[in-house]
Amino acid sequence: MPMDEKLRDELRKQGIFVTSLAELYNWGRKNSIWPLQFGLACCAIEMIAASMARFDIARFGAEVFRPSPRQADLMIVAGTVTKKMAPQVVRLYNQMPEPKYVIAMGACAISGGPFKQGYNVLKGIDRYIPVDVHIPGCPPRPEALLHALITLQEKIAAQSLRGTAQAPALNPDVPSEYPVPRHGPNDLEPPCNPEVWRPPLIQRDA
C-alpha cells in the first residue's frame, strides 16, 4: 500500500526514513546506469563530450563507461548502424545482463537518417532490439543525451516490482536476447524482427 506523502515528509523531518522496496530498487537502478563504451559514428563524439567535464554525465551516475557488455546496463547506439555492423550491435546487446536499456542516439540510429535510402545502412536499430529512448538530432547535443538519460531514469522510477508496470527484466516472459540477423546478398536477413518492430501501416489507394 502506498504511503501518504505528507506523513512520509513529516517522518523524514523527524529523522525517520520510510521507503518501499520498489522505490529503493528503482533508486539503485536509475542512479547507476553504466553505459557500454562504444560509438559508431559522429554521434559518439557528442557522447564523449557528454561524458567530459563540461556536460559531466557523472552527475547522473552514468559516467562509468564499461568496455565489456557483461558489465554494462545501457547501450547508447551512437551513430550510423551499417548493415555490416548491425549483427555485432545485436550480439553486444544479447551479451549484456539484465536489466538493460537502449538509447538510440541521433537520426541514423533511430531511422537511418540521411543515409536511410542507401544500400548499406540499417534503417533504425529498433528493427532488431527494443529501444527505450530515441533522441532525434544530427548529431544531438550533449544536453539532448542528458535529457534522454533523465527520461530513462524517470521511466525506471515508474516501474514496479509486480503488476502492469512491472520492470521487463523481472518478467520471465520478456526475452532478454534477440536473434542476430545474418548477411544476405543485399540486405540483412531477416530485414527486421517482427517481435520487436512492425513496419508502420501506410494506407495506399488501390
Next chain:
Amino acid sequence: MPMENLEQLTQRLTAAIPGARLTLLPNPSPAQQPSLLVDCEHAVAVARFLRDDPACRFDYASNVTGVDWLDKTVKEKTRVTRMVDGVERIFEETREHIEPGHLEVVYHLYSMELRHGPLVLRQRTANRGPGARVASLTPVWRSCEFQEREVYDLFGVIFDGHPDLRRILMWDGFEGHPMRRDYVEPDDYEYEPTPHDQVLEKARRHYPPAASQEQEGKS
C-alpha cells in the same frame, strides 16, 4: 625541391623499363594536374622505379581510388562524295560506334624524403567484365593494401599480386559492386516524410501521387 617535369620523367621511365607503355594524360581542368597512365604488365616495375629512383623517391602512396568509365557512344560525321544521276554530291554521314568502357585505378604518390608530389599514376583495365584486372602495387607500397581492397570491393577491379584480396567495407557474400555507375541498388524504399530528388522519384513509384496527397492530409 620541385619535382622534375613529367615529360622528362616519362622519358627516363621508358629508357629504364624497356617495353613499358606510358601515356601522359593532360588535365585541362583548373587543377592542371596531369597524370601518368601505365600499362598493367609494367606497372610494378614502374612503381619500383618511382619509389627507388634518387630523383623521385615516391615513398608514400597516399590515396588509391577507382573511376568507372561506362561504354560511350561516339558519333562521327564524315563527308562522302557520291555520284547521284551523274552529278557529284557531298553527303554528310554520321557513324556511331561504341567505345568500350573500362575501369581505372588512380594512385596519388608523394615523397616524404624529397617533399614533393603528388604524382598521379593510373592503371586501366581492359574492360568492365571479366577482364577488369590490374596489377597490385601493394608489394611496392604497403599502404595500398586496404585501399586496393576498397577499390576491389566497390568497383570490382581484381588486383593481381595482392596478398589478401577480400571485401573490406561490404560483407563477404554481398552481391555487386556499389560504386559502379550501372549498379542497381535493391528496391527497399520506405516511407519518408520529406522525400526529394531521387528519393522523391522512388516515393512516387511506391506511393502514387493521389495516395501521397491523401497521406499528407492525414499526417
